[in-house]
Amino acid sequence: MIFDIEVNGKTIKARRGEMILEALERNGIAIPTLCHMKGLSPSGACRMCVVEVEGVKELVTSCSQPVEEWMKITTHSPRVVHARKTIVELLLANHPDDCLYCVRNGMCELQDMASEHHIMERRFPGKRLQLKTDPSSSSLTRDPAKCILCGRCIRTCDEVMGITAIDFTHRGNQTIIGTTAGKGLNLSSCITCGQCIMACPTGALHEKEQLSLVQQALHRKDSYVTISYSPTLAVSIGEMLGLKSGKDLSGMLNAALRKAGFRKVFNNVAASDINISLVADLVVQRLKKGIRQPLFSSCCPAWVKMAEQFYPELLPQLTPVKSPQQLMGGLVKSYLVNAPGVRPDQIFHVAAMPCTAKKFEAQREEMTHKGISDVDAVLTTRELVRLIKLYGIHILQLEPEAADDPSAAGGFSSHVTGMSGGVAESVLRDVYFKLTGKEIALNKLGKLRSQKSYKELIVKAGPHEIGVAVVNGSMALRQTIASLKDRKDLLFIEVMACEGGCVAGGGQPLKSDEDDIRNRARALADLDSKATMRAAGKQQLIEPLQQGVNTLHPDTGWDALCKTIFAKRSVI
């Protein structure tokens, strides 16, 4: 039911059941918020969204008060503006004056609030809480001194992700956001997905910085630095360079990275293709053996950590195949760098990903063999853009170049693995081919690309029935796992911790909205539709690599390069 209310002297339309904030925003009236999270119930913690409602003594928070016909609202009266300004000043009074040295300089909601409210002096001198940073996690750094206690990270971890690794601890002015028993994040149940970083308005949460490691490697005379980036990253970095979301910059990226000093530049889509093929082989094997129990994907390291912590009984069902990132690293270190006089220990391989959990994955014990790590450093999308800017590269003015072998041939077909449903779809395609010798019609698979939190598809492949399912987000996993794990009709289940898939990963550009994420996915789908090599071409890709690796490394070989293990993990 729609009715009129009066706001700032004008009449606007409001809907029964909505909050004042929604009605105002729909009518183009901007109200500042800090603790508001779209789609979740109002928190009421920051008090920034207060408005004056005639007849009500206190100021009313527009995020939590439903609209009513009798309301006469003033959104920017002197009393309201003074209250909002004071609230921001109070936050600044307990905040380090560190803007110039902060990772969020220029991208910080507190900075925005301070300038929007014309704060020109430090009105509240006084002691600040001295809090130590928590650098324990390999993927995230927590800086509680910069935390404004808006609670968005907690709600993300609890209500969106279903992990609940962090919560408010202590009380009042001593409140800090912490883990169970106040231990480091690395000991907690954090799955390193980085979604909390995406929710954080300030620099209190950011990825573990590895850009300086990469810089050092680039500057070392005897290092041979290589990089492999995810296609998801290539369709996302444009947003941080002033472009509209959804442009694929992989060609320019190849040129830019070479200019920055990387000796070899790979597009990770090739490793993705290899990974999918290996997984499809396992699926077919189990099918032929008559094992009626689904396999789970293992390319999402946050999901892997979640399984190791909470569902160790599922570990035997996780595909023991290294993720594309790690596969590429292994290939680079053992085969792809064919330069004379370059020892494997001189190669420094960087992976650039839309993900923070990949930093955790790269340092897992099993990813280092005899002192040589598959991947030496992982940069998020955000860090990679910093690197490009750091070296003064005008990426948008460069001529596109092709990436290095094996991906130079281009045209690979697993770009869609960057969106939810993409891995399952890719595996399904390969399995179909391996069973029937034919390529499946792509228009049959659209169901898997929807935004739903759970999707499944069963197709006939000759005498067989291939069932795949997609679990879209760690919360969805929590809700569906009980019925899923013993399904006899599903062969493969894709699990992504981040809802929407890697396009919405924890390492992606901040301040993006649903449209941006949709556009990135669409760009990946576009690349997929232009792909020339399908399931049929996989053998041509894999065979030479397999032979080459086995020749160079007769004792370990291809198997050792591709396989990985999982183990139960104890967390607090």
Place this chain on the structure above:
Amino acid sequence: MSTTSTTRAGKDEWLVGYLLDTTGQHSDQYAERLRILRNEKLDKPLITLLSGSCSQVHKVEDIETAIQHYLEDNQRDARLIRTACNGLCAFGPQMGIQLPGKYTLLLQKVDTGDVFDILDAALNYNADPEHILCQIPVRGAEPWPGIQLFSQLPMIQGQKRILMEWNGIINPEQIDAYIAHGGYRSFIKTIFNYPAARVCDLIEESGLRGRGGGGFPTGRKWKIALNAAADQKYLVCNADESDPGAYMDRELIEGNPHQVVEGIALAAYAIGASKAYIYLRHEYTLAIHRLETAVQQAKSLGLLGSNILDSGVSLNIQVVHSPGAFVCGEETALLNSMEGRRGMPRTKPPYPATRGLQGKPTVVNNVETLANITHIMAHGPRWFMDIGTGNSKGTKLFSLAGRVKYQGMVEVAMGTSLRDIVYRMAGGVKDDSNLKALHLGGPSGILLTPDELNTAVDYEDLKSLGAGMGSGGMIVLDEHACLVDTARFYMSFMQAESCGKCIPCREGSRRMLDILHSLTHRPANEAGHETLERFKGVMQLESLAQVMKDTSLCGLGQNAPNPLLSALTKFRDEFEEHIFDRKCRANVCRELRVFYIDVEKCTGCTLCARKCPYDAIIGSPQYPHFVVEEKCTGCGICQAVCKFSAVFIR
């Protein structure tokens, strides 16, 4: 009516029959037994020890042992019961001695050493005048000559003791005594005769308003919950009393827990709740014990449980031990705490009456509010409306503390003047000094000037002075109190108890405390412009206070600035003395004290210099000593040790 519940104690079954006889047509059957339960027909002396939680301070254990020794040594037989405080805290330890056929003697300030003499006299019908405070009438018994009645005590005159009537007299751990005094009749009569909606109507008509400080019309809140459609509703009794100095709810629970239980039962029935919880702070160990015992006794008698006495009404009451945070007294924080979450308030709307515990309609009522219900149902709303003022009906409990002659608990009709309470019932200011300010309402309350003492106890009258009635804590301050320090104390309390959810309260209270701290303490380095900083600070206090009141999420933040704002407005000169003159006229702010040594009196004994923890005194032996102002922190050790009274505060 069939009464075949297996939980009922066999020997008390007649009590149930008595309760079910709602029209009273069979009252003769029960009259004798009730008289005995009411101690109107004693076969031997009854000795009552009036003590609640204060019993440990008053060493009541020792007094009890002494009584038992006396009885053994003298082969006398007497019944000994422990009740609770009757509100005359300043006269404790109190003891009641009731001999068969005589009014009860109430003795004051009984020491363990006095017990033998007291009992020797009293048990031989010889009232020892030294300890006697008054006598309490007993129906059908004789008064003692020459001893004033309880109701004639100046402290009691002027009170209207409805809720406190049986405090100190009734055994709180005996349900049959409560029933004999009329308890649970309202409950049984109501569930068999009135539909829930009618009960809500009656309570709304009576004008009862929330006693926790909010003053919201109780009947109206109940109706919202009653009319909300849900498969489960809850009644929660908020017994998380945490105002420093307030103990009204504790007195009610320790003294007459069944009165509270019956009120809860009636309230739960009125809103259609089959489950009730009492959120009781865990520090109140005696109250927890007494309340849990009362609930258990009511259950055993069949007054709680499923299908109570075949009425079709079901109700279970559970006592929940609150972990103890001031903010959990806020109803939505309380509900969060009960659900196992952090005690942080929720946004309102939705209000608990619509969506509360586990998302179900929940009414949260204060203990004192609920204690009134049984009386209103017994005597009718009209009776209640005749007590009090136009918009504030009934009585209110107040706990008096601070610089009064008689600290304690009083119950007065609404409309009584504050002056009456302080000067008549509490005996006036201690040592007959002048009242500087009256603090009403705890950390959310205000300071009142002596002129404002003519104000009546009335929700609206008190609100017009700047803050509401509060839950009932009243603290009298004289020249020994520094009002700037008082404001700082309450702000530090609120700052420590703030849950931390919302910015204005969490950060604002911190900054206000910093400013108040700078007024009452010496800064680290006394640079020239500190005075200006302090002055600016006070300007900011007022501005910050307004933002906190305007925008805080819950009552804690909204009311935290009250003591400060009232002190600033009404006692500004004290603030200015602290800012500009760096003087605390009450000598409470230690760091503002500067000591100096009178050279005429000082003998140079060097004792003060040796004792000074800050090496702030210099001087040679035999020569007058000197206090170095910059180092002196005002601790006062020098003044305490000087044998020649040579040390003074400047």
